[in-house]
Amino acid sequence: DAGVIQSPRHEVTEMGQEVTLRCKPISGHDYLFWYRQTMMRGLELLIYFNNNVPIDDSGMPEDRFSAKMPNASFSTLKIQPSEPRDSAVYFCASSKPGQVTGANVLTFGAGSRLTVL
Amino acid sequence: KQEVTQIPAALSVPEGENLVLNCSFTDSAIYNLQWFRQDPGKGLTSLLLIQSSQREQTSGRLNASLDKSSGRSTLYIAASQPGDSATYLCAEGFQKLVFGTGTRLLVSP
Numbered sequence: 001d002a003g004v005i006q007s008p009r010h011e012v013t014e015m016g017q018e019v020t021l022r023c024k025p026i027s028g029h030d031y032l033f034w035y036r037q038t039m040m041r042g043l044e045l046l047i048y049f050n051n052n053v054p055i056d057d058s059g060m061p062e063d064r065f066s067a068k069m070p071n072a073s074f075s076t077l078k079i080q081p082s083e084p085r086d087s088a089v090y091f092c093a094s095s096k097p098g099q100v101t102g103a104n105v106l107t108f109g110a111g112s113r114l115t116v117l
Numbered sequence: 118k119q120e121v122t123q124i125p126a127a128l129s130v131p132e133g134e135n136l137v138l139n140c141s142f143t144d145s146a147i148y149n150l151q152w153f154r155q156d157p158g159k160g161l162t163s164l165l166l167i168q169s170s171q172r173e174q175t176s177g178r179l180n181a182s183l184d185k186s187s188g189r190s191t192l193y194i195a196a197s198q199p200g201d202s203a204t205y206l207c208a209e210g211f212q213k214l215v216f217g218t219g220t221r222l223l224v225s226p
Contacts, residue, residue, distance in 0.1 A: 004160070031212065043206070043216040056213060091160055105151075106214070108160030 004109035006092050012115045018080040021112045024073055025094030033106065034067055034077050035091040043091070049075065082116045089113050119144045121209055123217035131225055134197050138220045140190040140207035148211040150190045152181050155204045155219070164205075165192070197224045 005024040013019055025032050033048040047057040052069045060067070064083070069075040079086055093106040120143045130136055140150070147169050153161040165174045165181040167190065173182040180193040190207055204221045208214040 042218040043208075045213055045215075048212060050212075093160075105163050105166060106161070108162070110158075110160050 004092055004094050004107050006090075006109035006112050008112055009110065010113050010115075012117065013082055014117050015083055016081045017116075018078065019082045019086075019114060019116075021077045021090050021092075021114070023075045023077070023092030023109060025075070025092070026107055027073065029094035029096045029107070030072070031095045031097075032069060032075050033093040033095075034075070035093065035108075036088045037091060037111070038088045046077070046090075079114075082114075084116045087114055087116050119147075119209055119215045121207060121215050121217040123205075123207060123220050125220060126218070127221040127223070129223045129225065130197055132197060132199060134224075136194050136197055136222070138192040138194070138205050138222070140192070140217055142188050142190075142209050142215075144209075145185045145188055147185060147209050149209070150181070150183050151208045151214065152179075152190075152192050153206045153208065153216075155206060157203075161206065194222075197222075199224050199226050 004026055007022045030051050034046040035043050036046055037043045044059055046059045047067045048055055049069045065079055067077045089111045091108050091111045093108045095106045122141045124139055150167045152164045154164055155161045165176055167174050167181055167183045178195040183190045202222055202224050204219040206216050206219040208216045
């Protein structure tokens with residue numbers, strides 16, 4: 001398996017533009033997570049899905065952020081309109097509960113580095 | 118609300134040294150405690166997971182321990198190597214993980 005695939009790896013855009021980040025989870029994983037990482041706040045969970053259904057979006061900072069998972073192999077995180085404070089690395093991760101532990105062992109993608117000017 | 122803290126923020130050691138990374142959490146009613154490694158420009162790699170009913174987990178030169186009563190977990194790295202240089206993060210939770218801010222480790226030859 002190629003792992004969790006994110007695109008684009010780098011995105012530079014101007015304030016006010018729409019940004020769409022994409023994620024392809026590992027086949028067979030039924031959980032998908034979107035995290036944001038900044039120097040100031042570290043890693044923060046934005047939203048997660050189970051079987052394509054959003055379970056908890058309490059980490060989504062504002063209405064400018066939205067996420068969808070139309071099928072088991074694809075998810076998007078959209079920011080519209082983007083602002084400079086949205087600059088961060090956005091990670092997608094997927095998992096399936098461990099058979100023994102029931103705990104999610106996450107596999108992370110390489111991240112999408114977003115810079116909003 | 119669970120808060121996870123890692124001290125120190127950075128650590129530099131010579132190759133071959135044994136070292137301990139610390140992770141503290143505020144709520145002792147934890148589910149699982151995980152340790153991750155992050156290399157520059159890359160995502161996180163899961164290293165070890167300790168269930169709340171366990172005291173420690175081992176993988177190769179890595180040993181992670183959990184003390185819920187004191188709200189602490191430690192990651193022990195034996196015989197450190199330059200290839201161990203990375204940022205190490207701990208995280209607590211079940212589906213929703215709360216991450217610490219990480220310890221950046223540099224192992225010099």
